Amino acid sequence: MSSIAHALIPGAQGNIPALDFQETTCCHAGITLTNHDAFSDGQDARPYSYVQQSDIDMAASTLTAEMTSEGQQAIQGKIQSGEQQAGKAKCSASSSASHSAGERSNSVTVSTTxxxxxxxxNxxxxxxxxxxxxxxxxxxxxxxxYALTSPLKTTLINAVIxxxxxxxSLxxxxxxQWVAQFDAASRQEMARLIAGLNAASAQDLLLHQPGITQVRITVTNSPGNVLPLDEHKMIIQVGP
Incomplete structure (x- = not known):
């Protein structure tokens, strides 16, 4: 019968030739052993280089950082006149290596896209x-x-994807700035509205009219500070 055996001496010294031992008594009386075939595959210890996952990860990380910066700069060069970027550019990397982790090799090439x-x-x-x-x-x-009296000003607060x-979302x-405009007909209507009122009542009434924020009334030669009944005897001036 045959059985599997292995060398006790490590390395190349364990590669014994065929029939290195013959009819060797073993185990029990009547049982002998002979190696009809040579032992093989025993190798002496020697240093060698192999790829570690950390080697691949470090190279990929360095490339990703460099290419992310380059990619964002490249995008800035693509933005046309009148356009503005919303938020930050999103960059994703894909890496591959010429050798897998654990393979024997003195070097490994990592490629990143x-x-x-x-x-x-716009x-x-x-x-x-x-x-x-x-x-x-x-x-x-x-x-x-009302009329627009100043150039419109626009300011971008934020732009969110x-x-x-x-x-x-912008x-x-x-x-x-819009300011009320009062033409001759509007001023005449104001005069008609306050005709015959005392200055205090007239001022209060005018302040409740659209577009009026400040009123100053001057009355001359009138007992009780009362405005004339004839609106044509009043002069109304409009200021900014």
Whole structure:
């Protein structure tokens, strides 16, 4: 019968030739052993290099950091005039190695592919939309005698990406100054409104009219500080 045996001496010294021992008594009377075949595969200890997972991870991490910075700079170069980026660019890396962890090798080559995505919006169009909305709101809020007296100012507060599809929410502050305008007919109507009233009552009445924030009334030659009944005898001046 045959059985499996192994050398007790490690390394190449255990590679004994065939029939190195013959008819060797073993174990019990009548049982002998002979190695009909040579022992093989015994190797002496020797140093060698092999790839560790930490080698791959370190190289991939270094490449990812460098390429992320380069990718974000490349995106800035792609933004057109009038466009503005919303939020930060999202970069993802994929790495591969020429050898797997545990393989014998004096070196390993790590390759990394970087993909960066950014969302942009047309800043000029967004500002124009904000100013148009402000003008529309002013038209609905004020009466027709109000007029815009200063250039509209728009300021971007923030731009937030709302979902994976790239929908952007913009917060834009738009400012402008509208001032009430009083033509000759409006001033004549004011005079008719306060005719015959004393100065205090007239002032209170005018302050409750749209567009009026300050009133100063001067009455001459009138007992009790009463305004004339004839509105044509009053002079109304409008200031900013």
């Amino acid at each position: 970087m993909t960066c995505i950014a969302e942009v919006f 800043r000029d169009d967004a500002y124009a939309m904000a100013t148009n909305l402000l003008k529309s709101d002013a038209t609905q809020t004020f009466h027709n005698h 709302q979902n994976p599809e790239g929908m952007i 917060h834009i502050e738009a400012q402008g």
